[in-house]
Amino acid sequence: MKKNNIVLVGGGSTWTPGILKAMTTHLDQFALNKVTLYDIDAERQNIIGEFAKILFREEAPDVEVAYTTDKEEAYRDVDFVFCQMRTGGFDMREQDEKIPLSMGLIGQETCGPGGFAYGLRSIRDMEEMVKDVRSLSPNAWILNYTNPAAIVGLALDKLFPEDDRILNICDQPVNLMRSYAKLIDHDVNKLEPEYFGLNHYGWFTAIYDENGMDVAPKIKEIVLNGGFRPVDAEQRDQSWLDTYAMVEDMLRDFPDYLPNTYLQYYLYPDYKLSTLDPDYTRTDEVRNGREQKVFAECERIVKNDTTQDSKVVHNDAHGDMMVEVAASIANNLRKTYVVIVRNDGIVSNLDDDVMIEVAASLGKNGPHPYSVGKIDTFYKGLIESQHAFEKLTVEAYVENSYTKALQALTLNRTIVDAKKARKVLDALIEANKDYWPTLN
Numbered sequence: 309m310k311k312n313n314i315v316l317v318g319g320g321s322t323w324t325p326g327i328l329k330a331m332t333t334h335l336d337q338f339a340l341n342k343v344t345l346y347d348i349d350a351e352r353q354n355i356i357g358e359f360a361k362i363l364f365r366e367e368a369p370d371v372e373v374a375y376t377t378d379k380e381e382a383y384r385d386v387d388f389v390f391c392q393m394r395t396g397g398f399d400m401r402e403q404d405e406k407i408p409l410s411m412g413l414i415g416q417e418t419c420g421p422g423g424f425a426y427g428l429r430s431i432r433d434m435e436e437m438v439k440d441v442r443s444l445s446p447n448a449w450i451l452n453y454t455n456p457a458a459i460v461g462l463a464l465d466k467l468f469p470e471d472d473r474i475l476n477i478c479d480q481p482v483n484l485m486r487s488y489a490k491l492i493d494h495d496v497n498k499l500e501p502e503y504f505g506l507n508h509y510g511w512f513t514a515i516y517d518e519n520g521m522d523v524a525p526k527i528k529e530i531v532l533n534g535g536f537r538p539v540d541a542e543q544r545d546q547s548w549l550d551t552y553a554m555v556e557d558m559l560r561d562f563p564d565y566l567p568n569t570y571l572q573y574y575l576y577p578d579y580k581l582s583t584l585d586p587d588y589t590r591t592d593e594v595r596n597g598r599e600q601k602v603f604a605e606c607e608r609i610v611k612n613d614t615t616q617d618s619k620v621v622h623n624d625a626h627g628d629m630m631v632e633v634a635a636s637i638a639n640n641l642r643k644t645y646v647v648i649v650r651n652d653g654i655v656s657n658l659d660d661d662v663m664i665e666v667a668a669s670l671g672k673n674g675p676h677p678y679s680v681g682k683i684d685t686f687y688k689g690l691i692e693s694q695h696a697f698e699k700l701t702v703e704a705y706v707e708n709s710y711t712k713a714l715q716a717l718t719l720n721r722t723i724v725d726a727k728k729a730r731k732v733l734d735a736l737i738e739a740n741k742d743y744w745p746t747l748n
């Protein structure tokens with residue numbers, strides 16, 4: 309098995325320890341030669357880089373480990389790029405959440421005006437990353453998790469139309485699958501999804517067990533009778549428990565399919581708004597929770613010079629999925645994952661240029677998506693309006709167009725009213741002046 313060189317972009321992320329741990333537990337599926345962490349923030353990354361050295365020394369001493377803020381060193385001779393950057397950091401995530409909320413609009417990392425603002429920030433750094441990687445590692449696979457993955461995916465497809473080694477992915481479908489598997493007491497690895505939609509905007513139409521039986525009806529019945537909790541509920545903050553609970557409401561109103569949790573913001577914006585605290589958002593929860601825990605634990609490990617009694621490196625869906633997706637490509641395993649790809653006829657009644665989220669077999673040549681066929685009017689209507697929002701957002705960036713930005717926000721289901729769209733756009737322009745292009 310070939311030994312791979314990996315670079316993790318956003319090495320200072322709180323998800324990095326879990327991904328590194330997953331690398332050490334998947335060496336039989338995904339062999340490693342060198343792992344490099346790359347970040348623009350040296351101070352943030354140092355502690356996780358030192359943790360990485362201890363972890364690999366103990367678990368996989370043959371693998372070389374480095375961390376750097378030098379792009380040349382990071383991106384040269386790489387086989388896989390795992391990308392999870394956050395342009396503007398949590399200071400800007402806070403603005404994405406709190407500015408809309410102060411105006412009576414949904415404030416969320418990837419949805420509505422917050423997702424729009426984050427999208428315009430991410431495109432710039434993601435374009436630069438792809439250009440830098442391609443200049444030093446022309447054939448590397450770029451596996452991108454950076455949000456908002458819907459807007460980033462659409463932008464990269466527009467900016468690099470010939471590049472067929474960029475794959476945008478979200479771990480929410482896998483995480484939902486794990487939670488469904490727990491509900492029906494089944495091994496998640498024996499379940500195969502059928503799924504369609506956009507990122508953070510899709511539905512499971514069926515979930516087949518190893519005998520080819522669709523277990524989605526059984527899952528729906530359990531949720532409708534007893535509610536829905538994430539598989540790792542004990543590790544979750546209250547906002548995530550509230551989010552999972554909304555799946556029951558969505559199923560009651562729209563029983564056809566199992567919805568992605570993020571649809572709650574688009575289907576019930578007024579209700580969600582009434583539950584969100586404009587002074588204490590998800591950013592505050594993460595700062596007071598995951599962020600403190602992960603960095604304190606990494607510091608403790610570095611001080612003790614061992615990971616042996618550590619809890620920080622728990623394996624959740626995110627780390628496992630990132631590594632297993634890379635393994636499926638590297639070793640042509642052709643396993644099924646829900647990924648983001650150009651439609652090109654997969655959903656026969658949507659335009660070719662929509663970046664859809666869909667189940668695909670993943671092998672050496674990348675994703676081979678499974679055909680979906682024609683979708684019903686309700687789903688088609690929702691997807692087309694959301695796609696129009698995403699497309700206009702990308703065009704606003706590329707063309708520096710204020711008009712297209714205003715059109716995008718007006719189309720978003722969490723806003724609708726053009727006067728509200730203009731007000732939030734103007735406030736977001738001011739807050740993002742260090743990151744966005746000037747919109748004329």
Ligand SMILES: NC(=O)c1ccc[n+]([C@@H]2O[C@H](COP(=O)([O-])OP(=O)(O)OC[C@H]3O[C@@H](n4cnc5c(N)ncnc54)[C@H](O)[C@@H]3O)[C@@H](O)[C@H]2O)c1
Pocket residue numbers: 317318319320321322323346347348349352353391392393394395396397398433452453454455456457477478479480626
């Ligand atoms: N697709 C998914 O399902 C999924 C799941 C989890 C997280 N994410 C995404 O992963 C990203 C990281 O999330 P986080 O909560 O850990 O954020 P974070 O701020 O804790 O970590 C991100 C890191 O990226 C670094 N960074 C910022 N700009 C960079 C650049 N241009 N080049 C290299 N590094 C850069 C930051 O310094 C920081 O250390 C976000 O985009 C988040 O939305 C996606």
Ligand SMILES: O=P(O)(O)OC[C@H]1O[C@H](O[C@H]2[C@H](O)[C@@H](O)[C@@H](O)O[C@@H]2CO)[C@H](O)[C@@H](O)[C@@H]1O
Pocket residue numbers: 455478479480481483590594624625626
């Ligand atoms: O609010 P955050 O920073 O905690 O998370 C935002 C991310 O939420 C989803 O990711 C889930 C993930 O699916 C699950 O495996 C587990 O790791 O929890 C995460 C949430 O805490 C979403 O898919 C991502 O796109 C978001 O970035």
Ligand SMILES: [Mn+2]
Pocket residue numbers: 457477478479480508
């Ligand atoms: Mn996601």
